Amino acid sequence: MSTRHGEQDNPRTGGRASDNRDDGGRASTNRDDGERASDNRDDGVRDIVVRAGGAALVAVERLAGGFGTALLALFALVWLAVTAVLSLVGVGLLMAPLALRVLHAVAARERRRLNRWGPELAAPDPAPTRLRPALTDPTTRREMSWLARHATLGLFLGLIGVLLPICAIRDTTFPLYWRLLPDGATSTSIGLGYAQSWSDVVAVALLGLGWIAIILGLTPGMARLQAEPGRRLLSAGADADLSLRIAELTATRAAALDAHATELRRIERSLHDGTQNRLVTVTVLLGAARRMVARDPAGAEELLERAHSSAEQALAELRTVARGILPPVLTDRGLEGALTGLAASCPVPCRIDVDAPARRAASVEATAYFVVAEALTNIAKHSGAEQATVTVRDGSGDGRLHLLISDDGRGGADENGGSGLVGIRRRIAALDGTLTVASPPGGPTTLKVELPCGS
Secondary structure, three states: OHHHHHHHHOHHHHHHHHHHHHHHHHHHHHHHHHHHHHHHHHHHHHHHHHHHHHHHHHHHHHHHHHHHHHHHHHHHHHHHHHHHHHHHHOHHHHHHHHHHHHHHHHHHHHHHHHHHOOOOOOOOOOOOOOHHHHHHOHHHHHHHHHHHHHHHHHHHHHHHHHHHHHHHHHHHOHHHHHHHOOOOOOOOOOOOOOOOOHHHHHHHHHHHHHHHHHHHHHHHHHHHHHHHHHHHHOOOOOOOOOHHHHHHHHHHHHHHHHHHHHHHHHHHHHHHHHHHHHHHHHHHHHHHHHHHOOOOHHHHHHHHHHHHHHHHHHHHHHHHHHHHHOOHHHHHHHHHHHHHHHHHHOOOOEEEEEEOOOOOOHHHHHHHHHHHHHHHHHHHHHHOOOOEEEEEEEOOOOOEEEEEEEEOOOOOOOHHHOOOHHHHHHHHHHOOOEEEEEOOOOOOEEEEEEEEOOO
16 A cells, blocks of 8 residues: 555656666666677578688588699600600500500599589590590590699699698698797798797787688689589580480489388388377277176176277387388487487497498488398398398598498308398499309308489
C-alpha cells in the first residue's frame, strides 16, 4: 500500500524512472546487436582467412608437384635435343625410340598429377615410339609442345612455388635466431642487408610477412598457369578414338545399375520377409489381446508380452536394414572406426590396419566398407581361415584408396561359384575401381582393391 501511495504522490518521478529503464533496455539491445554484428564480422574475416590459407597451401603443393615433373620434362627435353643433334650423324636414330618413350612417360606422369587436382584428363591412344610414325603423330606433337612449355615456364613457376614458403619461414622466424648468425651474414632470404639492431630484425620479419601475402595472393594463379598447358595439350584431341573408353564407361554404368538393382531387391526381401512379418505378428497379437482382455486378463498379458517382443525384433531388423543402406558409423567414426566394428563382429579373428587419415567422399567410404563386409562374410562362410587381415592405405600421391584383404584359408575362390566376388567386383566397377583376386588352391586368398577418390 505504501509503495502504491508513493507512486501516486510522485507520478513524474515514477515516469522518469520508467523512461530510464526503457532507455537502458534499448541501450542494452543496441549493445547486443553491436556485439552480434562484430562477431559476424569476425567470423566472416576468419572464414576468408581460412579459405585463403587453404587455397594457398593447396596451390603450393600443386606447384611443388609441378616442379618435380618440370625437372623430368627438362631432362627429357635435353635428351630429345641431344638425340636430334646426333641424328645428323646417324647415332641419334638409334636413340630415338628410347627418347620417345621417355617423352610419353613424363607426359603420362603429368596427366596423373593433373588428374589428382582437377577434372580427369581423357588419355589419348598410345603414341608410337618409332621415329617415322612419331613425326606425323598428333599426340606426340602435342606432348612435345607441352614439354617445351613445362620445362621452361612450368619449371620457373614450380621453383618460385618451392622457394616462397622457404623464404617466408626463414624471414618470419628471423627474430628467433638472428643473434646466432656469424658476423657478416646477410639477414634476408634474398641475400640483402645486415641486421645490426632490433629495428633491422623487425624489418626482416616484415619482409617475411610480405612473402606470406604473396603466397596467399599469387600462388593459386601461378598453379593454374602452370597446369594450363598440360590440361590443353595432354588430353585426348578431338580426333582421338574414344570408343574403347566409351565402351568401358557403358559397361561400368551397366554394372552399377545392376548392383543398384541387386541392393534394392535385397532391401525389399529384408523388409518383406523379416520386418513386415514381425509387424503382422504384432498386429495379430494385439487384436487377440484386445479380445481377451475382458475374459482372460492373464492370457491377454501374455499376448501383449509376445507382441512387445515381436515389435522389438522388428525394430532391430529395421536398424539392420538401415545400416545395410549406409552405416551411420561411417559418418560418426570414419572408415577406420567402421572397419574396426566389422572386425569385432567377424567370427574369424581379424586384424585391421588403416592408414588413411583424410576423409573421402561418402560413396568411396561406403564402397570400401561394403567390400570389406562382404569379403569378411565370404571368409567366415567359405575359407576355413583362422586369421584375416584388412589393410587400408592412401595411395602415395596417386589419388586412390588401396585395400588389401587376405586370409590364411584353403583358397580356391571362384567368382562363378557363388562366393560373392561378383557383387564385390560390381560395387568396385561402379566407382571405376579395380579388383585383383589371388586365391590359389591351398591358400592364401588375397583381394587387392583400388578405389579412385576423385581428389
